[in-house]
Amino acid sequence: MLVDSFGRKHSYLRISLTERCNLRCQYCMPAEGVELTPSPQLLTHSEIIRLANLFVASGVEKIRLTGGEPTVRKDIRDICMDLSSLKGLKTLAITTNGITLARQLPLLKQCGVTNLNISLDTLVPSKFEFMTRRKGHHKVIKSINSAIDLGYNPVKMCDFVELTREKPINVRFIEFMPFDGNVWNVKKLVPYAEMLDTMTKKFPALKRLHDHPTETAKNFRIDGHAGTASFITSMSEHFCAGCNRLRLLADGNLKVCLFGPSEVSLRDPLRSGAGDDELREIIGAAVKRKKAAHAGMFDIAKTANRPMIHIGG
Ligand SMILES: Nc1nc2c(ncn2[C@@H]2O[C@H](COP(=O)(O)OP(=O)(O)OP(=O)(O)O)[C@@H](O)[C@H]2O)c(=O)[nH]1
Ligand SMILES: C[S@@+](CC[C@H](N)C(=O)[O-])C[C@H]1O[C@@H](n2cnc3c(N)ncnc32)[C@H](O)[C@@H]1O
């Protein structure tokens, strides 16, 4: 059911738990905010588990919770507890802005969260406030440290290679991608080649690591550093050939490609009593319609999609 017409097996499901967030990042959402789906139309805890169970029974081994900001969802711990007990699931990950993570992480760890990606755009608090339109830089740093203390290795985050010298973290640089409401422009995009050039000048000992074929990131290590640095090159060098990702959005729509505008509702048939076979058929047909690759950054920028905060990356 999860093999597309190009033979790609989908073993990774990204679930967006919410469209809400405690930050307002410029590259993710417009200043005026986004329209929120009314709560009754969002997937409930039990609906998420029922659908996740179907995906895991069909070959999904890794689930990543995202949003919006997944940690603002009040039942996240119960959701994690139930997801982590699904037979066959090997990895339960969260992508988070880290604002409230320091407080929540000990319990999330107990509920089975195995991996963390923490997003942070700058080490300068005033720039943080500009980028995210909110305060809270120190809280994110505190969360990164508490994740390390709790044994998460590596914690992924989106800034500064220098930190990899002492800390066992994976710093990731992500190319700016076009989504509705984020005023994308190619001039605002720093391409992979340019980032690599800058980094190699500062760290000549940078070595390319072997990447797993399904990975989003191109990975590097500097000799003697505890951590690694990576680039996510969705725009200048896409990695669609190895794509194993599907997305379940907070309103119950299945999205087979981050940049593909087509979506199919799983919530509606679920709520009208569809059995597992019927749901499997709907999912399988959507996976079969998946394109070989995204349409290229200029076409993507012209195509109506959702704002990033609805999709969750
Ligand atoms: N083009 C593209 N970008 C993706 C895909 N999955 C994640 N990204 C982007 O990669 C960036 C980091 O996303 P994360 O939530 O940290 O997840 P990830 O890169 O899949 O992380 P891992 O699960 O650790 O490999 C975000 O900007 C995502 O939008 C994908 O399937 N296609
Ligand atoms: C949408 S957020 C959701 C999870 C969580 N709130 C967070 O910020 O980590 C997931 C990831 O997408 C990244 N992101 C958001 N908008 C982006 C864009 N336009 N281009 C590239 N990455 C983007 C964020 O930096 C974050 O790492």
Ligand code: SF4
């Ligand atoms: S990137 Fe994450 S933290 Fe920033 S506004 Fe989007 S969902 Fe919120």
Ligand code: SF4
């Ligand atoms: S752009 Fe679409 S096909 Fe390409 S890696 Fe991302 S989700 Fe997969």
